[in-house]
Amino acid sequence: DAKTTQPTSMDCAEGRAANLPCNHSTISGNEYVYWYRQIHSQGPQYIIHGLKNNETNEMASLIITEDRKSSTLILPHATLRDTAVYYCIVRVPNSNSGYALNFGKGTSLLVTP
Amino acid sequence: NAGVTQTPKFQVLKTGQSMTLQCAQDMNHNSMYWYRQDPGMGLRLIYYSASEGTTDKGEVPNGYNVSRLNKREFSLRLESAAPSQTSVYFCASSGRRLEKLFFGSGTQLSVL
Numbered sequence: 001d002a003k004t005t006q007p008t009s010m011d012c013a014e015g016r017a018a019n020l021p022c023n024h025s026t027i028s029g030n031e032y033v034y035w036y037r038q039i040h041s042q043g044p045q046y047i048i049h050g051l052k053n054n055e056t057n058e059m060a061s062l063i064i065t066e067d068r069k070s071s072t073l074i075l076p077h078a079t080l081r082d083t084a085v086y087y088c089i090v091r092v093p094n095s096n097s098g099y100a101l102n103f104g105k106g107t108s109l110l111v112t113p
Numbered sequence: 114n115a116g117v118t119q120t121p122k123f124q125v126l127k128t129g130q131s132m133t134l135q136c137a138q139d140m141n142h143n144s145m146y147w148y149r150q151d152p153g154m155g156l157r158l159i160y161y162s163a164s165e166g167t168t169d170k171g172e173v174p175n176g177y178n179v180s181r182l183n184k185r186e187f188s189l190r191l192e193s194a195a196p197s198q199t200s201v202y203f204c205a206s207s208g209r210r211l212e213k214l215f216f217g218s219g220t221q222l223s224v225l
Contacts (some may be wrong), residue, residue, distance in 0.1 A: 043216025
C-alpha cells in the first residue's frame with residue numbers, strides 16, 4: 001500500500017468548510033483513496049473513497065488531483081460533532097495482502113464554536 | 114439497525130486470567146476483523162476471518178485466539194492476560210468491498 005502523509009492537527013471554525021489534505025505521491029494506478037474518521041473513544045467510521053474522479057456523498061466530498069498524488073477531504077459545513085481524527089488510507093481494493101488497513105496517525109481535526 | 118455489536122464495553126482482568134470478547138454483526142458480511150488500538154500506535158490488526166470457517170493472523174496475533182462461530186459471530190480470546198494487552202479492542206466487518214469496514218463501539222480492557 002502506498003504511504004500517506006497527513007498533517008498532525010488542524011482547526012476549523014464551526015459552519016466553515018474543513019479541508020483535510022493527504023499526500024500519497026507513490027500511489028499506483030489501481031490504488032484507491034479511502035477516508036475514515038474516529039470520534040473520541042468510538043470505532044472508526046467509513047466516510048468516502050475514490051479512484052480518480054471527485055466523489056461526493058452525504059458526509060463529505062473527496063477531491064483527488066489529476067496526477068493522483070494528493071487528495072483533499074472536504075466537510076462543507078463543519079459542526080462540533082465533526083471533531084475527530086481523520087485517516088487517509090491508500091489501498092488496492094479487495095487486496096488479499098494481509099487484509100490490514102493501515103490507519104496511521106491521521107489528522108486530528110478540532111472544530112471550534 | 115445494530116450493525117456490529119461488541120461485548121463487554123469495559124473489562125478489568127488480573128494478569129493470567131482469561132476472557133473472551135464477543136462480536137456479532139447483522140449485515141450478512143463475509144469478513145470480520147479484530148483490531149487493537151493503543152495510544153500513539155494507531156489501530157493494528159490482530160486476526161481476521163475472510164469468510165465463515167476461516168481465520169488468519171494479522172499483524173499482532175501473539176497471545177490471542179479467535180473463533181468464527183458462524184457467519185454472524187467472531188470472538189477473540191485471551192487465554193492468559195498480560196498487562197501488555199491493556200488496550201481498546203475493536204471488532205469490524207466488511208462485505209463485498211473489503212476496505213469499507215464497519216466497526217463496533219469497542220471494548221476497553223485493562224490488565225492489572
